[in-house]
Amino acid sequence: xxxxxxxxxxxxxxxxxxxxxxxxxxxxxxxxxxxxxxxxxxxxxxxxxxxxxxxxxxxxxxxxxxxxxxxxxxxxxxxxxxxxxxxxxxxxxxxxxxxxxxxxxxxxxxxxxxxxxxxxxxxxxxxxxxxxxxxxxxxxxxxxxxxxxxxxxxxxxxxxxxxxxxxxxxxxxxxxxxxxxxxxxxxxxxxxxxxxxxxxxxxxxxxxxxxxx
Ligand SMILES: C[S@@+](CC[C@H](N)C(=O)[O-])C[C@H]1O[C@@H](n2cnc3c(N)ncnc32)[C@H](O)[C@@H]1O
Numbered sequence: 001x002x003x004x005x006x007x008x009x010x011x012x013x014x015x016x017x018x019x020x021x022x023x024x025x026x027x028x029x030x031x032x033x034x035x036x037x038x039x040x041x042x043x044x045x046x047x048x049x050x051x052x053x054x055x056x057x058x059x060x061x062x063x064x065x066x067x068x069x070x071x072x073x074x075x076x077x078x079x080x081x082x083x084x085x086x087x088x089x090x091x092x093x094x095x096x097x098x099x100x101x102x103x104x105x106x107x108x109x110x111x112x113x114x115x116x117x118x119x120x121x122x123x124x125x126x127x128x129x130x131x132x133x134x135x136x137x138x139x140x141x142x143x144x145x146x147x148x149x150x151x152x153x154x155x156x157x158x159x160x161x162x163x164x165x166x167x168x169x170x171x172x173x174x175x176x177x178x179x180x181x182x183x184x185x186x187x188x189x190x191x192x193x194x195x196x197x198x199x200x201x202x203x204x205x206x207x208x209x210x211x212x213x
Pocket of ligand 1 (some may be wrong): 008009077121150
């Protein structure tokens with residue numbers, strides 16, 4: 001069940017226009033940003049990737065170019081609209097598949113993937129659910145595999161320029177504000193992840209956190 005404090009589950013109308021919203025919010029910078037993020041994921045041909053909350057499939061098509069036809073991507077999402085959009089968008093890549101699946105519920109995958117990727121999803125879950133998601137990622141990764149979380153970095157909301165702070169509070173859910181204060185590395189360590197690397201974007205407000213199993 002999704003938390004009433006979350007907005008990470010999107011309705012049909014938002015799903016249809018999700019990519020457009022992201023482009024507008026970041027003043028057209030989003031496509032460039034997500035390419036930069038994916039470039040930092042150390043992807044090579046033949047890797048297998050599990051994407052938690054795969055959305056419109058935009059990120060999966062970009063990752064597919066890096067891993068080539070011998071690689072494999074599995075995107076999990078619970079929105080039927082998002083799943084339709086992503087299947088249409090990625091139809092040219094037979095090595096990408098999408099499944100309807102709640103990512104906070106126990107998953108069947110054991111040591112199957114080289115990467116677990118999740119972008120702008122984790123902040124929208126209660127801490128107990130986050131632990132379930134991180135645990136699912138840990139189990140799904142092969143030894144030495146990497147969990148790549150692209151989301152808000154830890155920062156002080158009070159220090160943001162007032163109009164941006166207001167937009168964040170109005171546009172984002174309560175859980176997102178709390179996520180800014182979460183020691184994510186500590187949570188990941190508690191679930192068995194050992195080594196961490198981070199790449200920061202947009203004035204250090206966004207982070208790609210890479211945690212190795
Ligand atoms: C903010 S969007 C991010 C989409 C994509 N990762 C991106 O960066 O473009 C959040 C996505 O997570 C999905 N989602 C929300 N709750 C979920 C859950 N419990 N299990 C699986 N997917 C979920 C939503 O349907 C939506 O596609």
